[in-house]
Amino acid sequence: MISVENFTYYYPDSKIPALDNLNLSIQSGDFVLLLGPSGCGKSTLVQCFNGIIPKVAGGEVEGKIFINEKDVEQHKVYQISSEVGLVFQDPNTQIFGLTVEDDVAFGPENLGIEKNEIEKRVENSLKIVGIEQLRKRFTFSLSGGEKQRTAIAGNLAMQPGILVLDEPTSDLDPKGTREVLETIKQLNKNTGITIILIEHKIDEVLGLANRTIVMDKGKIILDGSTCDIFNSNIDQLEQIGIYSPKLIQLSKMLNVKPSYKEIVSRLISINARCGEDGKCIDISDDAPSENVSQIPSIPHLEFDDMWFGYKNDNPILKGINISINKGEFVALIGANGSGKTTMLKCLIGLLRPDKGRILLDEKDIRNTGVAELAGIVGYLFQNPDYQLFADTVHEEVAFGLKNRSSYSSDIEFKVNEALEMMELTELKERHPHSLSRGQRQRLAVASILAMEPDILVLDEPTTGQDWGHLTLFMEQIKKLNGAGKTIILITHDMGLVAKYADRTIIMQDGKIAMDGSTRDVFSRSDVLKKASIELHLLARISNDIKVADKRFPMLLNMNEFQEMINVEDR
Numbered sequence: 001m002i003s004v005e006n007f008t009y010y011y012p013d014s015k016i017p018a019l020d021n022l023n024l025s026i027q028s029g030d031f032v033l034l035l036g037p038s039g040c041g042k043s044t045l046v047q048c049f050n051g052i053i054p055k056v057a058g059g060e061v062e063g064k065i066f067i068n069e070k071d072v073e074q075h076k077v078y079q080i081s082s083e084v085g086l087v088f089q090d091p092n093t094q095i096f097g098l099t100v101e102d103d104v105a106f107g108p109e110n111l112g113i114e115k116n117e118i119e120k121r122v123e124n125s126l127k128i129v130g131i132e133q134l135r136k137r138f139t140f141s142l143s144g145g146e147k148q149r150t151a152i153a154g155n156l157a158m159q160p161g162i163l164v165l166d167e168p169t170s171d172l173d174p175k176g177t178r179e180v181l182e183t184i185k186q187l188n189k190n191t192g193i194t195i196i197l198i199e200h201k202i203d204e205v206l207g208l209a210n211r212t213i214v215m216d217k218g219k220i221i222l223d224g225s226t227c228d229i230f231n232s233n234i235d236q237l238e239q240i241g242i243y244s245p246k247l248i249q250l251s252k253m254l255n256v257k258p259s260y261k262e263i264v265s266r267l268i269s270i271n272a273r274c275g276e277d278g279k280c281i282d283i284s285d286d287a288p289s290e291n292v293s294q295i296p297s298i299p300h301l302e303f304d305d306m307w308f309g310y311k312n313d314n315p316i317l318k319g320i321n322i323s324i325n326k327g328e329f330v331a332l333i334g335a336n337g338s339g340k341t342t343m344l345k346c347l348i349g350l351l352r353p354d355k356g357r358i359l360l361d362e363k364d365i366r367n368t369g370v371a372e373l374a375g376i377v378g379y380l381f382q383n384p385d386y387q388l389f390a391d392t393v394h395e396e397v398a399f400g401l402k403n404r405s406s407y408s409s410d411i412e413f414k415v416n417e418a419l420e421m422m423e424l425t426e427l428k429e430r431h432p433h434s435l436s437r438g439q440r441q442r443l444a445v446a447s448i449l450a451m452e453p454d455i456l457v458l459d460e461p462t463t464g465q466d467w468g469h470l471t472l473f474m475e476q477i478k479k480l481n482g483a484g485k486t487i488i489l490i491t492h493d494m495g496l497v498a499k500y501a502d503r504t505i506i507m508q509d510g511k512i513a514m515d516g517s518t519r520d521v522f523s524r525s526d527v528l529k530k531a532s533i534e535l536h537l538l539a540r541i542s543n544d545i546k547v548a549d550k551r552f553p554m555l556l557n558m559n560e561f562q563e564m565i566n567v568e569d570r
């Protein structure tokens with residue numbers, strides 16, 4: 001049981017409370033979904049549960065937190081760790097062992113538990129999360145989903161009664177996400193362990209939690225059953241950047257129960273009437289996407305028969321041939337390990353191809369330095385911490401410009417413009433690593449935008465972002481694209497791809513599996529399935545209805561669905 005009483009917390013040197021007079025009680029066996037916009041205090045709160053805040057992070061605290069009637073303030077972090085397990089966004093930050101079984105045993109070993117008991121705990125934990133077959137595997141060879149389940153097993157070996165997961169699927173493809181969420185669901189169901197889950201993938205987690213708590217600006221603003229929260233508070237949630245699941249949106253638009261089967265049945269009925277009177281909206285597999293702009297055919301970036309491998313006998317990239325025109329908005333999708341990030345690291349000079357060429361405006365970049373390429377290609381890493389160096393947010397955004405020897409007046413103007421664009425102006429004197437994951441992600445983008453690159457590569461920009469901030473961010477990217485910037489988006493969020501990308505490239509096993517308009521690519525469920533890509537709800541409904549009625553168009557966004565529904569009213 002968790003009890004939070006009149007709890008307030010200030011980060012060091014901050015006059016604004018990160019947590020503001022919270023009162024909260026969570027019962028044993030609960031499954032709680034903790035929601036809120038980026039920077040609202042979610043991660044701060046859960047790190048208070050085992051004493052990382054303030055014992056490690058510092059700062060000022062008022063009020064009390066009790067875990068199973070133990071005052072957290074009166075116990076050391078390692079003492080509370082056997083009560084509260086915490087799984088972070090990035091599993092690499094908490095994997096220490098060379099092999100899976102070594103890593104799972106790490107915590108109990110540090111508590112001085114007897115060897116026989118440790119072996120039992122390791123075996124049981126691996127079995128619970130379904131990775132017994134991986135126990136001898138080297139941890140560095142695991143996929144993202146396997147690493148995250150290893151991190152969960154390591155926490156379970158400590159036998160906590162409470163497991164807190166802070167965006168555990170943020171860097172995972174749909175398959176890895178499904179594996180981890182199913183593991184969490186079974187843990188709560190079969191062991192009775194209390195689960196507290198922070199997650200922005202609301203569509204995926206909607207059916208898991210019996211209770212939802214919503215935070216904003218360090219306060220709890222909503223607390224109740226998950227069903228009631230999303231059915232009765234849509235406007236309030238959208239005001240703070242949390243959008244209701246698409247299943248609920250569609251059910252309200254169609255006036256049916258939030259059931260996939262009923263939604264599909266209703267849309268088939270609408271489409272049939274639409275076909276009878278000839279008023280069906282004109283979106284066919286052959287028609288161009290509404291998003292497609294008239295882009296001149298100027299080759300801007302070319303990958304010419306590119307091969308790369310960390311070991312010569314095991315290539316990661318296998319003969320990549322892609323030509324991207326100036327001003328295109330391209331999505332690059334594929335399962336974890338398909339070669340997406342490796343390919344684009346070759347583009348920015350961090351890796352050099354073993355064979356083949358990369359051309360920028362018909363110039364071979366083989367002998368171009370990383371610093372020079374950074375002025376042409378801006379790259380947002382999956383983990384923003386890899387590209388944050390300075391002591392303040394303002395200095396971080398100015399870092400690249402200063403190294404490029406820009407004029408002071410230009411630097412100040414561009415820094416302020418980038419900070420405003422990413423909604424970070426009020427945080428410009430904060431240390432970058434005191435920000436939330438989502439805020440650090442936006443800071444990394446601001447530092448790139450200030451450099452005004454011609455090509456902008458976004459590697460999983462959804463990480464740590466609530467839908468409100470993500471939408472604002474993507475709309476800014478769309479404006480940059482409209483101004484002629486070339487955008488390459490790597491993401492597992494197919495809804496984002498459908499909304500913004502004119503062209504989509506599927507990668508599978510280091511090769512290009514398909515390259516075409518987003519509408520055409522999303523209509524090929526066979527290719528997507530083979531590449532382990534799961535469509536977002538709207539496109540999946542379109543494909544399923546086509547089985548029953550071939551006239552049904554491939555619809556990619558809510559506006560297109562609304563147009564289909566509106567046919568009835570004409």
